[in-house]
Amino acid sequence: MRALRLIAAIVLSVAAQAARADDSEPAWRASALALVPAGYVAGTAYRTEGSTGYLAIYPALSNDPKSPASVFAARQALVVTLTADATRATSAELKPRTGPDVDNDDNDFAKLHAELAAKRSTLPAGTEPCDLGAWSIDKDPHGLNVRAEPSVKARVLGTLPPPYRLKLGGAENTPEGGWLTEFRIIGFRDGWFLIEGAKPPGKDYEDEKRYPRSAPKPYAGRGWVASNKVGVAYANGGTRMGGLFQAPFVDAKWMPAQRELGGTLDTDGSPKRLLACSGYWGLVESHDSVRGWWRALCSNQVTNCS
Numbered sequence: 001m002r003a004l005r006l007i008a009a010i011v012l013s014v015a016a017q018a019a020r021a022d023d024s025e026p027a028w029r030a031s032a033l034a035l036v037p038a039g040y041v042a043g044t045a046y047r048t049e050g051s052t053g054y055l056a057i058y059p060a061l062s063n064d065p066k067s068p069a070s071v072f073a074a075r076q077a078l079v080v081t082l083t084a085d086a087t088r089a090t091s092a093e094l095k096p097r098t099g100p101d102v103d104n105d106d107n108d109f110a111k112l113h114a115e116l117a118a119k120r121s122t123l124p125a126g127t128e129p130c131d132l133g134a135w136s137i138d139k140d141p142h143g144l145n146v147r148a149e150p151s152v153k154a155r156v157l158g159t160l161p162p163p164y165r166l167k168l169g170g171a172e173n174t175p176e177g178g179w180l181t182e183f184r185i186i187g188f189r190d191g192w193f194l195i196e197g198a199k200p201p202g203k204d205y206e207d208e209k210r211y212p213r214s215a216p217k218p219y220a221g222r223g224w225v226a227s228n229k230v231g232v233a234y235a236n237g238g239t240r241m242g243g244l245f246q247a248p249f250v251d252a253k254w255m256p257a258q259r260e261l262g263g264t265l266d267t268d269g270s271p272k273r274l275l276a277c278s279g280y281w282g283l284v285e286s287h288d289s290v291r292g293w294w295r296a297l298c299s300n301q302v303t304n305c306s
Contacts, residue, residue: 027087028053032080035092042078044251053080053089056097058247063291065191065227065275068283070128071248072117109238109295113279124149127187127194130277133299134193135180136160137231143216144181146223150192158219164201166215171206173302179205180231181218182299188277193230196222205302232282233270235305237296241266244292248281252293257286265294267304 029045032055036042043056055078062069075097080089116129123129138144143159163178179202187194198218203211239250242264246253259269271284274297282297298305 026053028080028082028089029055032078032089032092035080035089036078037094040076040078040094041246041253043246043249043253046077046251048082048086051082051084051086053082053086054078055080055092056249056251057094058249058252062247062252063244063283063293065283065291068128068188068276068278069247069293071113071279071281072129075249109280116279123187123194124189127189128276128278130185130188130193130282131280132185132232132277132282132297133182133235133305134185134195134230134232134274134297135182135299135301136162136225136229137180138229139163143218144225144229146195146198146219146221146225148223150189150194150224152226154224157221157223160198160218160225161201161216164216166202166206166210166212169207169210171202173205174202175301178202180299180301182301183218185230185277186222188227191227191276192224193227193277194222194224196220227275228273230274231270232274232284232297233300233305234265234267234294235296235298236267237280237294239295244284244286244290244294246292248278248283248293248295250295255290255292257290257292258288260287269304 026045026048033042039060040057041060045055047054057078061067076094077097078092079095080092120129136144139162141162143161145156146158147154148157160181163180165178181198181201183195183198185193185195198220200215200217243254243256257265259265272287273285274282276283281293281295283293285291
């Protein structure tokens with residue numbers, strides 16, 4: 001059921017994004033940029049009502065892995081006073097952003113995020129709720145440690161196997177380096193991901209009858225892994241392709257970014273690094289060193305996740 005709701009949200013989001021792509025920025029936005037307070041970055045000018053304009057803004061450190069933004073946090077807007085012909089900004093005031101904006105907010109994903117927020121009490125204190133597919137990129141032959149707390153000093157609950165290749169008769173589409181161990185990311189805190197549901201590497205892609213009983217078995221319970229040991233693939237989150245957002249919202253500043261082998265970002269390939277997460281968004285670094293947010297990340301090792 002959750003997967004069906006996610007697909008429906010993506011379909012509606014793609015349509016909304018396509019419609020907005022044809023809209024040009026209002027004339028007043030350029031002059032309003034000079035009024036953006038220090039410490040903030042301007043996004044989309046999402047509404048004009050007579051002599052008042054509304055500019056989406058987000059903290060400048062929203063894409064800093066040390067202080068990543070939260071999709072669940074209260075938002076703000078720059079409310080701009082305009083000239084009589086609504087072409088130029090004369091003054092502005094930072095105000096709380098109240099209620100969804102019909103033309104610009106992603107209401108279907110907002111509902112999905114509300115469901116995640118309701119589960120916050122089931123997570124350890126201070127954990128940011130997330131819902132992403134991912135895999136271990138740790139090649140240590142002893143496996144990746146899954147810990148009881150987000151700390152290198154915490155007790156080890158179990159391990160996730162390193163890349164694995166069947167010795168005999170493996171699938172033709174086995175990745176060059178072997179199958180990676182997949183899991184779900186359900187939370188983030190201080191550079192660590194809270195995970196659960198790890199699966200034996202490659203089992204979902206190999207012939208069930210030929211998958212060896214001796215294959216490594218991961219710790220499948222809930223626990224913490226270091227963020228620098230985790231990888232993901234881009235999926236279709238219904239947002240603008242070709243780049244990343246400065247904050248985990250579709251009206252935040254958008255920044256073009258490149259894939260590993262060149263070309264603008266789409267649902268083919270993986271980011272250079274996954275740094276943090278919030279809801280269905282992941283803070284990533286692209287292969288041309290752009291750091292920003294992408295909505296929807298998955299762990300499909302055979303095809304893309306569109």
